Amino acid sequence: MSQTLKKDMVGEIIYTLTIEGHVVEEVSGEEPVEYLHGAENIVPGLEKALEGKQAGDTVTVTVQPAEGYGEYDQDEIDEVPLEDFEGLGDLQPGMEIEMVDEDGDSYEAIVLEVNNGTVRLDFNAPLAGKVLNYEVQVLSVRPATEEEKEVGLPQSLIDEAFDDFEDEDFEDEEDDDHRSHN
Numbered sequence: 001m002s003q004t005l006k007k008d009m010v011g012e013i014i015y016t017l018t019i020e021g022h023v024v025e026e027v028s029g030e031e032p033v034e035y036l037h038g039a040e041n042i043v044p045g046l047e048k049a050l051e052g053k054q055a056g057d058t059v060t061v062t063v064q065p066a067e068g069y070g071e072y073d074q075d076e077i078d079e080v081p082l083e084d085f086e087g088l089g090d091l092q093p094g095m096e097i098e099m100v101d102e103d104g105d106s107y108e109a110i111v112l113e114v115n116n117g118t119v120r121l122d123f124n125a126p127l128a129g130k131v132l133n134y135e136v137q138v139l140s141v142r143p144a145t146e147e148e149k150e151v152g153l154p155q156s157l158i159d160e161a162f163d164d165f166e167d168e169d170f171e172d173e174e175d176d177d178h179r180s181h182n
Helices: 046-051 147-153 155-182
Strands: 009-019 024-027 033-036 058-062 077-080 097-099 104-115 118-122 130-141
Touching: 033 155, 046 058, 046 130, 147 155
Parallel strands: none
Antiparallel strands: 009 024, 009 033, 009 130, 058 130, 077 118, 097 104, 104 118
């Protein structure tokens, strides 16, 4: 009997995401996406549409903002003093930047405008307020390992996060080495 997507199962999917008729993202069989069902690895509306599906199934689903990246929120626009961005170079509208608060939490923002010593930033998710249209094919379904359940991610994403962490450590060491030789 085939395995179906439900809580604590790992699904491997390919998909095309369109918004207002334009392809925004396409994930092919060369680099499929793995996700842990029930762990909020993908938007809720897509996860609901995939519930009970098995390898080989295809799904076409329209996800409203409330079940996607949320409604667009004007309160997520903020003005920050330009001096807080020293060392980042010339900020331009449309640039994506990462900000870190006093607690060390990072947030992505899009620069809306720069003027009069301030920067207007949009902290909404880039797809907030958008209706998402997915065409998805389920490639495989398997039970999650205990580690995957504990971490809340499939092994491929755990490995990717670990590789990114190692790369950052290595880059820091290289920077330290470079500074010490000058």
